[in-house]
Amino acid sequence: MLADLVPAERALLVAVRFKARAHGDPWPASEIQSELKELVLSSGLEAAEEILLERDRPSPATLIGSGQAERIRDRAAAARANVVIFGADLSFAQQNNLEDEIGLKVIDRTQLILDIFAHRAHSNEGKVQVELAQLRYLLPRLAGKGILLSRLGGGIGTSGPGEQKLEMDRRRIRLRINRLARELEEIRRRRETAREKRRSEEVPVAVLVGYTNAGKSTLLNALTGAGARTADSLFTTLDPLTRRLPLPDGQGILLTDTVGFLHRLPHHLIEAFRATLQEAAEASLLLHVMDASSLLLQEKESAVHEVLQDLGADNRPILQVLNKTDLLQPGDKEKLRRLYPEGVLLSARTGEGFGSLKDRLLAHLGKIQREALVRIPRGEEAWLSRIYREGAVLERQDQVRGIKVRVRVPLSLYGQLKAAGYLKLSS
Numbered sequence: 001m002l003a004d005l006v007p008a009e010r011a012l013l014v015a016v017r018f019k020a021r022a023h024g025d026p027w028p029a030s031e032i033q034s035e036l037k038e039l040v041l042s043s044g045l046e047a048a049e050e051i052l053l054e055r056d057r058p059s060p061a062t063l064i065g066s067g068q069a070e071r072i073r074d075r076a077a078a079a080r081a082n083v084v085i086f087g088a089d090l091s092f093a094q095q096n097n098l099e100d101e102i103g104l105k106v107i108d109r110t111q112l113i114l115d116i117f118a119h120r121a122h123s124n125e126g127k128v129q130v131e132l133a134q135l136r137y138l139l140p141r142l143a144g145k146g147i148l149l150s151r152l153g154g155g156i157g158t159s160g161p162g163e164q165k166l167e168m169d170r171r172r173i174r175l176r177i178n179r180l181a182r183e184l185e186e187i188r189r190r191r192e193t194a195r196e197k198r199r200s201e202e203v204p205v206a207v208l209v210g211y212t213n214a215g216k217s218t219l220l221n222a223l224t225g226a227g228a229r230t231a232d233s234l235f236t237t238l239d240p241l242t243r244r245l246p247l248p249d250g251q252g253i254l255l256t257d258t259v260g261f262l263h264r265l266p267h268h269l270i271e272a273f274r275a276t277l278q279e280a281a282e283a284s285l286l287l288h289v290m291d292a293s294s295l296l297l298q299e300k301e302s303a304v305h306e307v308l309q310d311l312g313a314d315n316r317p318i319l320q321v322l323n324k325t326d327l328l329q330p331g332d333k334e335k336l337r338r339l340y341p342e343g344v345l346l347s348a349r350t351g352e353g354f355g356s357l358k359d360r361l362l363a364h365l366g367k368i369q370r371e372a373l374v375r376i377p378r379g380e381e382a383w384l385s386r387i388y389r390e391g392a393v394l395e396r397q398d399q400v401r402g403i404k405v406r407v408r409v410p411l412s413l414y415g416q417l418k419a420a421g422y423l424k425l426s427s
Helices: 029-042 066-078 094-100 111-122 124-141 163-198 214-224 267-272 274-282 296-310 332-339 354-367 383-388 411-420
Strands: 010-018 046-055 085-086 105-107 205-210 239-248 252-257 285-291 319-323 369-377 393-398 401-410 421-426
Touching: 010 029, 010 066, 029 046, 029 111, 046 066, 046 105, 066 094, 085 094, 094 124, 111 124, 111 267, 124 163, 124 267, 163 214, 163 354, 205 214, 205 274, 205 354, 214 319, 214 354, 267 274, 267 296, 274 296, 285 296, 319 332, 319 354, 332 401, 354 401, 354 411, 369 383, 369 411, 383 401, 401 411, 411 421
Parallel strands: 010 046, 010 085, 085 105, 205 252, 205 285, 285 319
Antiparallel strands: 239 252, 369 401, 369 421, 393 401
């Protein structure tokens, strides 16, 4: 959406925090300001100056009030900024009024995030999802302002040719939205087919979820050699990637990386990426990768859970993976172990803790059980001993050629019986 913004442009950053409980943000003001700067730098813009505004409540007309808008106008001129970026979402009226009072292009938080997503999406699926989110965000903002779309999904201009052209743009956008929605539905069907295939083959899937820049892609690369792009910036990875992780007993589990989450993640993005993020709702296990060195560890954990709730994935088994332990100070690990006694501490950069993670994955697979009808040949009774030891025998028939049993066994043993050819009927 900000295709007309180039790295040479200088941005004045305005972080806003409201004190009133109805409008407030539980994050410290300094962290709200810091995350806005990270978003701006991730977009490729230059941060000319930063302003933090703390107010009791938002102004309906300008969010921050006319007096503060004049102050921003003067600060932007002094800093030679040519765009003002707010770390809050603006209504169309607020954005329009601010541009009139400040005299510069004004961008809100959602537009900024959408722009980052547009630059980071490389696959056709990712591009479809981002463009759909952009257009759904843009459509309601066409009314009442002359906006010329140089291309669908493109940048926002500052002047337009009139209502006849606007109505044409609205129709084109609605048609494009409908087409993209159909494409996403087809993506959803293909993903569901792939999930059904994995379920029929009893392939367990662990989905990596977590706050953006927690190190999910780095962890996937270190464990599987996936080669996913990594960088110390927000939303480096948008396109999902799945790789197989071999486990110590010869089993394997599929690991799927997903887009990073953010606190107050725009609803447009959650909806657009629902087809991709649905992987989390279908996973055997969620690996919640967390930045153990973050001062807002628990706040970011809550933000991730909010998104999982929106996706209907908050009921899946979750293993907390506390990454970046190589950045911790002495004594911090013990504090984390007390805070997250069931979590796994590791460093994707150094490999510390990988053994513990694989052991926990094996233990999880052991908890997943399946019922099946199995026929064990004579001379292979060792398999039967394992079934009694690791699972449960529900029915047994001793026959001339072998032993027929209906069993309930861990998923790991189920797969081994199937590979050995002894699995006759699953149920």
